[in-house]
Structures are given as structure tokens and as C-alpha cells.
Amino acid sequence: MRRLLPLLLSTSFRLLLWCLLTADLSRLNLLIGVAVALALPRARSRPLPLRELLRALWLSLVAVPRAYGEALRLMVASDLEERMVREPVTDRTIPLLMFLDVFRITLTPFTIALGLEPDGQHYRVHALLPRRQTLRPPAEETP
Amino acid sequence: MGLAAISETASLLLLGIGLVFWFWGTWPLLETSSYARKLHALSVADTLGSALMLLGLLLRIPRQWPLLTLGLLALMLWNTIFGYVLATCSQPRRRPTGLSRNPQEEPR
Missing domain, CATH: 1.10.287 (Helix Hairpins)
Incomplete structure (x- = not known):
């Protein structure tokens, strides 16, 4: 099966x-x-783990309403900051799962996947987020 | 208020919100913000805004649902993956460790 x-x-x-x-x-x-x-030609694929596949599909589906939430938050935010974050890879050996990972990350407006880290276990993700409310005063800027 | 009027209003609303998304996401292209920031805004405009417009059209022309659904599906997938491709290609080329064929090769 x-x-x-x-x-x-x-x-x-x-x-x-x-x-x-x-x-x-x-x-x-x-x-x-x-x-x-x-x-039509097919790519050769390893046997798919059903549970991981269903989980990835579910996460991609849930990402759609989340994307709209993030879009609205992005539109009302006044102060945005760019950051690089890391996100774990589901399974590097199965192209479909990687595709769904990249789709899920890039669909949401806060994050865009930029490829793999050199360790091959994480995605480099560019994030654009509303700046977190910090209590400490901002660092002195040098003129 | 009949069902037709409700769907008409909802369709207008979806088209309108989609248009707002489009303009909001396209405007940063003219600014001097970073490339990645423009891509973030474009994912709002291109993917999410266009999807709302297609949903609005779906309410307006329900008998064309197979083609509109196909458009919606293709739009979501292609826009998102194009965004990823553009973002990845904007990065300086990095060689993954362990995959280089010739370790002695001089870095250019």
C-alpha cells in the first residue's frame, strides 16, 4: 500500500x-x-509515510486561513522588523513533503522560505514580523 | 433579502477586499524597502488578494466553478512557489556541505 x-x-x-x-x-x-x-512521466519516489503526509496536508490547509490572519496583522502593523529564523525540515528525502513544507512556510505573509541551512535539517526562513513590544528602552543610535 | 442578493453582496465584498489587498501589496514595489520585504507584501497581494477575487467571481458565476476552482488551486500553488523561487534566487549562492564534488576546488 x-x-x-x-x-x-x-x-x-x-x-x-x-x-x-x-x-x-x-x-x-x-x-x-x-x-x-x-x-505522463512520474518522478521516482520512496514509499510515502501516510501519517506524515496527512499531517503535512493538514498543516498546509490550515495555513490558508492563518495566511489571511497574518495578512491583516501585517497591514495594520506600523512597525515591522525583518529577522532570519530556522524551521525544521519534515523529511528531506521525500520531495512531496519538502514541497508542502515550503508551500506552508511561503504562503503565510510573515515568512518566506529561502532554502536549506547547511546542516540540511532546517529551512532558512526570512520573517517579517510586527515588532515585539519590548520593555527595555531602545539602544542608543550612533550618529 | 433573497439568496441571490446576499451572494451578490458577498461577491462584491470579496472583490473589493481582494482589490484592497492588491493595492496594499503592490504599493511597496515602488518604495525603497528591501527585496524580501517586497516579496512578503506581494504574497499578500498576489496570492491572497487574487484568491479572494476568484472566490468573489465564484459567487458571481457559479456555473463556471470547475475552471474557477482550477484557477484558484493553480494560483495558490504557483504564486507561492514563485515567491519562494524569487526569494531563493535573490540569495548569494551557497554550497551545501558534503555535496561538493571537488573539495579542492578554489572558491571563486
Whole structure:
């Protein structure tokens, strides 16, 4: 099952796109869609861990409403600061999971993924955040 | 107020908010802020604003839902990944450790 999962996923995703594009659910069109989905080349993939995949999909889905929340906060914020932060990689060996990671990070307006850290276990993430309220007085600026 | 009027109002509202997002996110392009900051603003405009507009169109022309849904899906994915590609390409090139083919090679 785990070996079949990548094939099943890519084929059904392509079939979904085909059906949306043609807007036609007749049997002949579905057959053509399946044929096209199977005929297109596929990337070789390791067996997908189902739990991690579902978790990544869920996180990407939740990122959409979060993105709108962040967009509104970004729009009303008066003082923004740029920072570099690190975010852990789910699984470097599976392209789909990395894609979903990058999608989730970059979709939200506060953060943009910039690639991997040299250790290969974290993403370099550029963050633009409303400045945190600090109690200490700002550092003296040198003229 | 009938269902049609509600969906008409909601659609206008979504289109309007999408337009606000667009202008808010496009304006920083003309300013002198950093490249990354412009990309952050563009993700608001391009991805989120355009998605709201497509939702507004979806309410307005419901019989075209397959194409609009496809547009929504493609927009979300492509815009986000283009943002990532632009951000990554703006970085100075860094060689990941352990992957260099020739360790003796002089850094240029």
C-alpha cells in the first residue's frame, strides 16, 4: 500500500485537474483522463509515510486561513522588523513533503522560505514580523 | 433579502477586499524597502488578494466553478512557489556541505 501511494496520489491529482479542466464527467472523458494521468512521466519516489503526509496536508490547509490572519496583522502593523529564523525540515528525502513544507512556510505573509541551512535539517526562513513590544528602552543610535 | 442578493453582496465584498489587498501589496514595489520585504507584501497581494477575487467571481458565476476552482488551486500553488523561487534566487549562492564534488576546488 505504501509503495502504491505515490502512484495513486499523482494519478488522482492529475485526474482531478483533468476533470476540472474539461468539466465533463462522462465515461469516455474519464477514461481519457486516466490514460493521460498514467501516461505522463512520474518522478521516482520512496514509499510515502501516510501519517506524515496527512499531517503535512493538514498543516498546509490550515495555513490558508492563518495566511489571511497574518495578512491583516501585517497591514495594520506600523512597525515591522525583518529577522532570519530556522524551521525544521519534515523529511528531506521525500520531495512531496519538502514541497508542502515550503508551500506552508511561503504562503503565510510573515515568512518566506529561502532554502536549506547547511546542516540540511532546517529551512532558512526570512520573517517579517510586527515588532515585539519590548520593555527595555531602545539602544542608543550612533550618529 | 433573497439568496441571490446576499451572494451578490458577498461577491462584491470579496472583490473589493481582494482589490484592497492588491493595492496594499503592490504599493511597496515602488518604495525603497528591501527585496524580501517586497516579496512578503506581494504574497499578500498576489496570492491572497487574487484568491479572494476568484472566490468573489465564484459567487458571481457559479456555473463556471470547475475552471474557477482550477484557477484558484493553480494560483495558490504557483504564486507561492514563485515567491519562494524569487526569494531563493535573490540569495548569494551557497554550497551545501558534503555535496561538493571537488573539495579542492578554489572558491571563486
